[in-house]
Amino acid sequence: MSILTYRQALNRTLGQELARDEQVVLMGEEIGLFQGSYRITEGLLDQFGPRRVVDTPIAEEGFVGVAIGAAMLGMRPVVEIMTINFMLVAIDQVVNHASKIHYMFGGQARVPMVIRTPSGGTGQLAATHSQSFENWFAYCPGLKVVAPANPYDARGLLRAAIRDDDPVIFIESLALYDTKGEVPDDDYVIPIGKAEVKRHGRDVTVISYSRMTAVALQVAQQLDAEGISVEVVDLRSLRPLDRPTIIESVKRTNHAVVIAEDWYSYGVTAEIAATIQEEAFDYLDAPVKRVAGLEVPLPYAKDLSAAAKPSAHSLVHAIRSILK
Amino acid sequence: MSILTYRQALNRTLGQELARDEQVVLMGEEIGLFQGSYRITEGLLDQFGPRRVVDTPIAEEGFVGVAIGAAMLGMRPVVEIMTINFMLVAIDQVVNHASKIHYMFGGQARVPMVIRTPSGGTGQLAATHSQSFENWFAYCPGLKVVAPANPYDARGLLRAAIRDDDPVIFIESLALYDTKGEVPDDDYVIPIGKAEVKRHGRDVTVISYSRMTAVALQVAQQLDAEGISVEVVDLRSLRPLDRPTIIESVKRTNHAVVIAEDWYSYGVTAEIAATIQEEAFDYLDAPVKRVAGLEVPLPYAKDLSAAAKPSAHSLVHAIRSILK
Amino acid sequence: MRTTVNKPRSHMISLEHEAPSDLRHYYAQMLLLRRFEERTSEMYVKAKIGGYCHLNLGEEATIVGLNAALTPDDYVFTNYREHGYILARGADPKRVMAELFGKETGVSGGRGGSMHLFDAERHFMGGYAIVGGQVPLAVGAAYALKYQGRPGVVIAQMGDATTNIGAFYESLNLAKLWQLPVIFFIVNNGYGMGTAVERGSSEPNLAKKGASFRIHGERVDGTDVIAVRDAVRRLRQKAEQDHEPAILDVVSFRFRGHSVIDADRYRDAGAVRRGREKFDPITSFATRLLDQQIADQAFLDTTAQQIDAEVQAAIDFATTSPDPQAADLYTFMYATPVANTPAADDALRAVRINRGEE
Amino acid sequence: MRTTVNKPRSHMISLEHEAPSDLRHYYAQMLLLRRFEERTSEMYVKAKIGGYCHLNLGEEATIVGLNAALTPDDYVFTNYREHGYILARGADPKRVMAELFGKETGVSGGRGGSMHLFDAERHFMGGYAIVGGQVPLAVGAAYALKYQGRPGVVIAQMGDATTNIGAFYESLNLAKLWQLPVIFFIVNNGYGMGTAVERGSSEPNLAKKGASFRIHGERVDGTDVIAVRDAVRRLRQKAEQDHEPAILDVVSFRFRGHSVIDADRYRDAGAVRRGREKFDPITSFATRLLDQQIADQAFLDTTAQQIDAEVQAAIDFATTSPDPQAADLYTFMYATPVANTPAADDALRAVRINRGEE
């Protein structure tokens, strides 16, 4: 057991997987000589050389396609897209190709690849650099989408993703990279497709993933002092979505709040709320409440930008509003 | 008043808008000499010449960007993307650029453009040619997204879209092109952002848009004979979403079914269901039921492909299941 | 209205150094493609085939010439106009036709259809229907070959109009930058749907499209099976040995509309008729075989009969093959099973509801 | 480790045919850019500026030379490294700095920040932060100029590494195919973040990147303000009169890391230090002015003082300017108001909730 940051957990896991399997290669912009824009791949070029850690030109559509084609021949590329905003120039390869190749060709080809990318906003990065698009990928059959909330899950899910034979979109968060947590040293794997109850509680279930799970846990602790007992379900996987774990929890607490960083309408919270009312209708004492980003291209100005994002405050507000 | 097909309504409206405003141009693949892949632009090249009706190379990212840049200088391009599946190669221009330019630059620039494109599946077009992505665009603040269900709305919304100063995604449907309806000859406009109750009923509200509204109306008529009175709310706009009209209807019928052609999880139906339970919770006698596409890359085989799509049958089934 | 592109006529190379059996084989292959497509068109009209369906009529020498230069190590990625490629590669016409019919016995299990044929065993890596989408994939396969130290090259087949999309250029850059064994094989039939090459490409000489990337390019007569084969052989060797990618611009004449449902109104009907005669790769090759006494009329007749029978057998097989079953709707969703994915039972239930059986 | 690209030194053209006031103006403009960026860097460290922030240090002659060749009719689209461009175009440094501070008085109302400056009046059409995204937009503006029959050309500014992305190539094709008045102005500072040109482009001579499109290209010394101006003037004329697009590869030396937070560890520190001296466009120009007696030390000193004061005034203005208000969160959402969009009241309420004020 070690205490690692989320960044370290990713970094070491990438290193271990490179060492474990010769067919694993890392590809992406600035992951080598530059050591990674957010230093997730720091040191790996030195350790594994340019054959395994491949700096690419700025050509996301091209090199994501290259990774898919290489995966079809048995390689296991792990691609870094600098931020999820840049996935938009490569999304045709991901959605029209990677997600369909296994099914459309009757199971004859596999696409064992991972695309790692941070989603969400932090630090005034403004409209084009603060978006969340995991809902788009989660919408697409043929993809798997995971979004770990802490270093332990980051390591376990990254291992699972790299060893999985399907294309996996691995959602990270800039704001989580420096967070710390206990991480076992052994070779554990966290199954894709399973949510986790990260905290047990009686009064309300908060459903979240990635950074918002950290916010939810903090709020849960805070409200505990006030006598409100919050259960936190961390989705971990957005596709497949673990509906049973969510429903079971809500059936116990009879109240649900969903929080995500993405935009409110048509975002991840919509799917979770729709699912809950559909499958736990008779157990709900109040509507499922959604907390999400305000619907604007995120402004640059510091206060306005921060205020357009969901926060611990807005989560508390939502919980109180459905418990009263 | 004339009886026109959906195709004719679009075609004539494009012609009228070209005639009305010199800054309107049509751009897209095969819209000129070829007369349009689905003949929406038939005859317009002959009538208006190659300056106004512009055949483009296969370079969606490029020519969508060209349209945006031209719009910033006061033109009003109406772009045809052959099917929504090909939007994926141009989506960076739409979402990272068109949707943000007005806001991000503090209101100094406008992007008065329309992208017309058919969504959904028909006739065994298989996995890469049968998708629905309107939920993705509806997710993005800065865009407006409309999806007319009949020739009357097609004309009125297309006019509104072309005359609007924001980027509008105009969703069509291959399966609707040959459907007919009454269309007034005068210069009417249908406001963007407003849903319409297309049929009044007492027992259940069906919420839909585009082709599924036609299905809903057919089912409503069928069930009427059985004594089930169905109200049909046609969204018409997915962004902005007319929540008040939906909620008001559900408050009257106390039952809601949402039907859309896109995939079930994270699709349009999720947003509508989430909204309804949030705003009409105390009025609901049953959970909001969703009817949508089965979650696979659409197979080619005829029966299997048809069976993976929502149908009048599945809508009837859903209505019965929540009314019993 | 122009109906042809600048078309190089290759010197009618003497066939004397060729093995006659090879030449007869090329002829038979070309005829198989021709007859297969003609019957496919018929089957489409009879609604046995659905979706979009693009034929290789007029491109037989292009396809057979390419294939003659390849080894079993090589991989082929194509666009949606690919029936001929998978056949040339050796796939059973029965299973190809069954795929067009959407049957479980089809090469893609009926899931793919005309635009999405696949044959893993024969390294035919798929037809792709998003213009340009297959090109980065092919470069990726070449990347894997080099990484894994395996022999072979990869063919990135595409149409002329595909050379205007970004993915193509990004692919050229990556292929050259990383020195990968890939050949960009441009089937230049003069048109992307209704758009003539020079209306889409500011550089209509497609062999020059590598100029911004230091990639060598050549143009070849795509109606001459020998010329195509030899050009591919040369470029293939450089690609395999020196990891030097190349462009081959293979010029031919599109016999019909873009797809079976395209009435081809934007081309002059007379010119198309003349083009079909003038640029028919099969009749011209037959004449050469006869002239140079490599085959006689009896051979041509027997071959035609055999092929007709073979294609008829394919149609019969397709007709009697079973449809994919509802319970298998989710079968190929994921290669690695994980929790919370739908199963056969869910499929049966959901499909029954959609069909109104429940 | 290489730290410079192959850099052409222009002949030190005699300045005798130049209007001295122009030359002094160029000098002053370059110094404004230099001091503005140095103080910007300071303000970033003091956390007055957030987000990503990319400086033009070392690119002053490139920017001022470009601007000197343009007319008010022309339009400029750039990437995110654009402070200097909007200043050269004549925007008030106060409002530019206010934008970096995220204030309501900023050129983009505090909504855009460092990467998204805009000045409609001066035809500065925005900084864009998705690599390559601005290029099709610029081609579109050129399309509009031609369509509307207006004078002027469009500058599509971008960095060297941007020439590897698909949107760039699609733009080249469209610009040439449709003969549009646009200049692809490549600021070749040798690096895309940590990636040297030749590690990203199979053709590292970026002037040749138009070869696949029949687009003429030239390379010019980006540290020589006169050379840049003259090259742009020539190409501009052809673009405006003949609608002939062109590429200009403008080579300079990046003084610092990619952005203010990049420690630049991948370049050799000594070489960078030497590069900053050797390729400083301002000191070399000052020497030329002094040598050719176009300016004296007093002019240089006074200019420096004036500019320092101007930049300080910009900082003061930015510091004391108001922040955008919560009620305005949705203000620029739509240019045409429609039903069911959130309003000021909704914004106030939502923002109060997120801030924990409710």
Ligand SMILES: Cc1ncc(C[n+]2csc(CCOP(=O)(O)OP(=O)(O)O)c2C)c(N)n1
């Ligand atoms: C990205 C994208 N845009 C548009 C289309 C529609 N489309 C299909 S084939 C085609 C023409 C392609 O022409 P070419 O590359 O010359 O190939 P050919 O059909 O002549 O073999 C077009 C525009 C598509 N499938 N994908």
Ligand SMILES: Cc1ncc(C[n+]2csc(CCOP(=O)(O)OP(=O)(O)O)c2C)c(N)n1
């Ligand atoms: C599509 C996309 N991919 C990646 C990035 C991240 N990124 C920002 S700037 C940059 C380097 C660009 O280099 P260059 O074009 O040479 O311009 P310079 O910064 O040197 O001025 C990268 C990779 C991005 N913003 N957009």
Ligand SMILES: [Mg+2]
């Ligand atoms: Mg073609």
Ligand SMILES: [Mg+2]
């Ligand atoms: Mg650079």
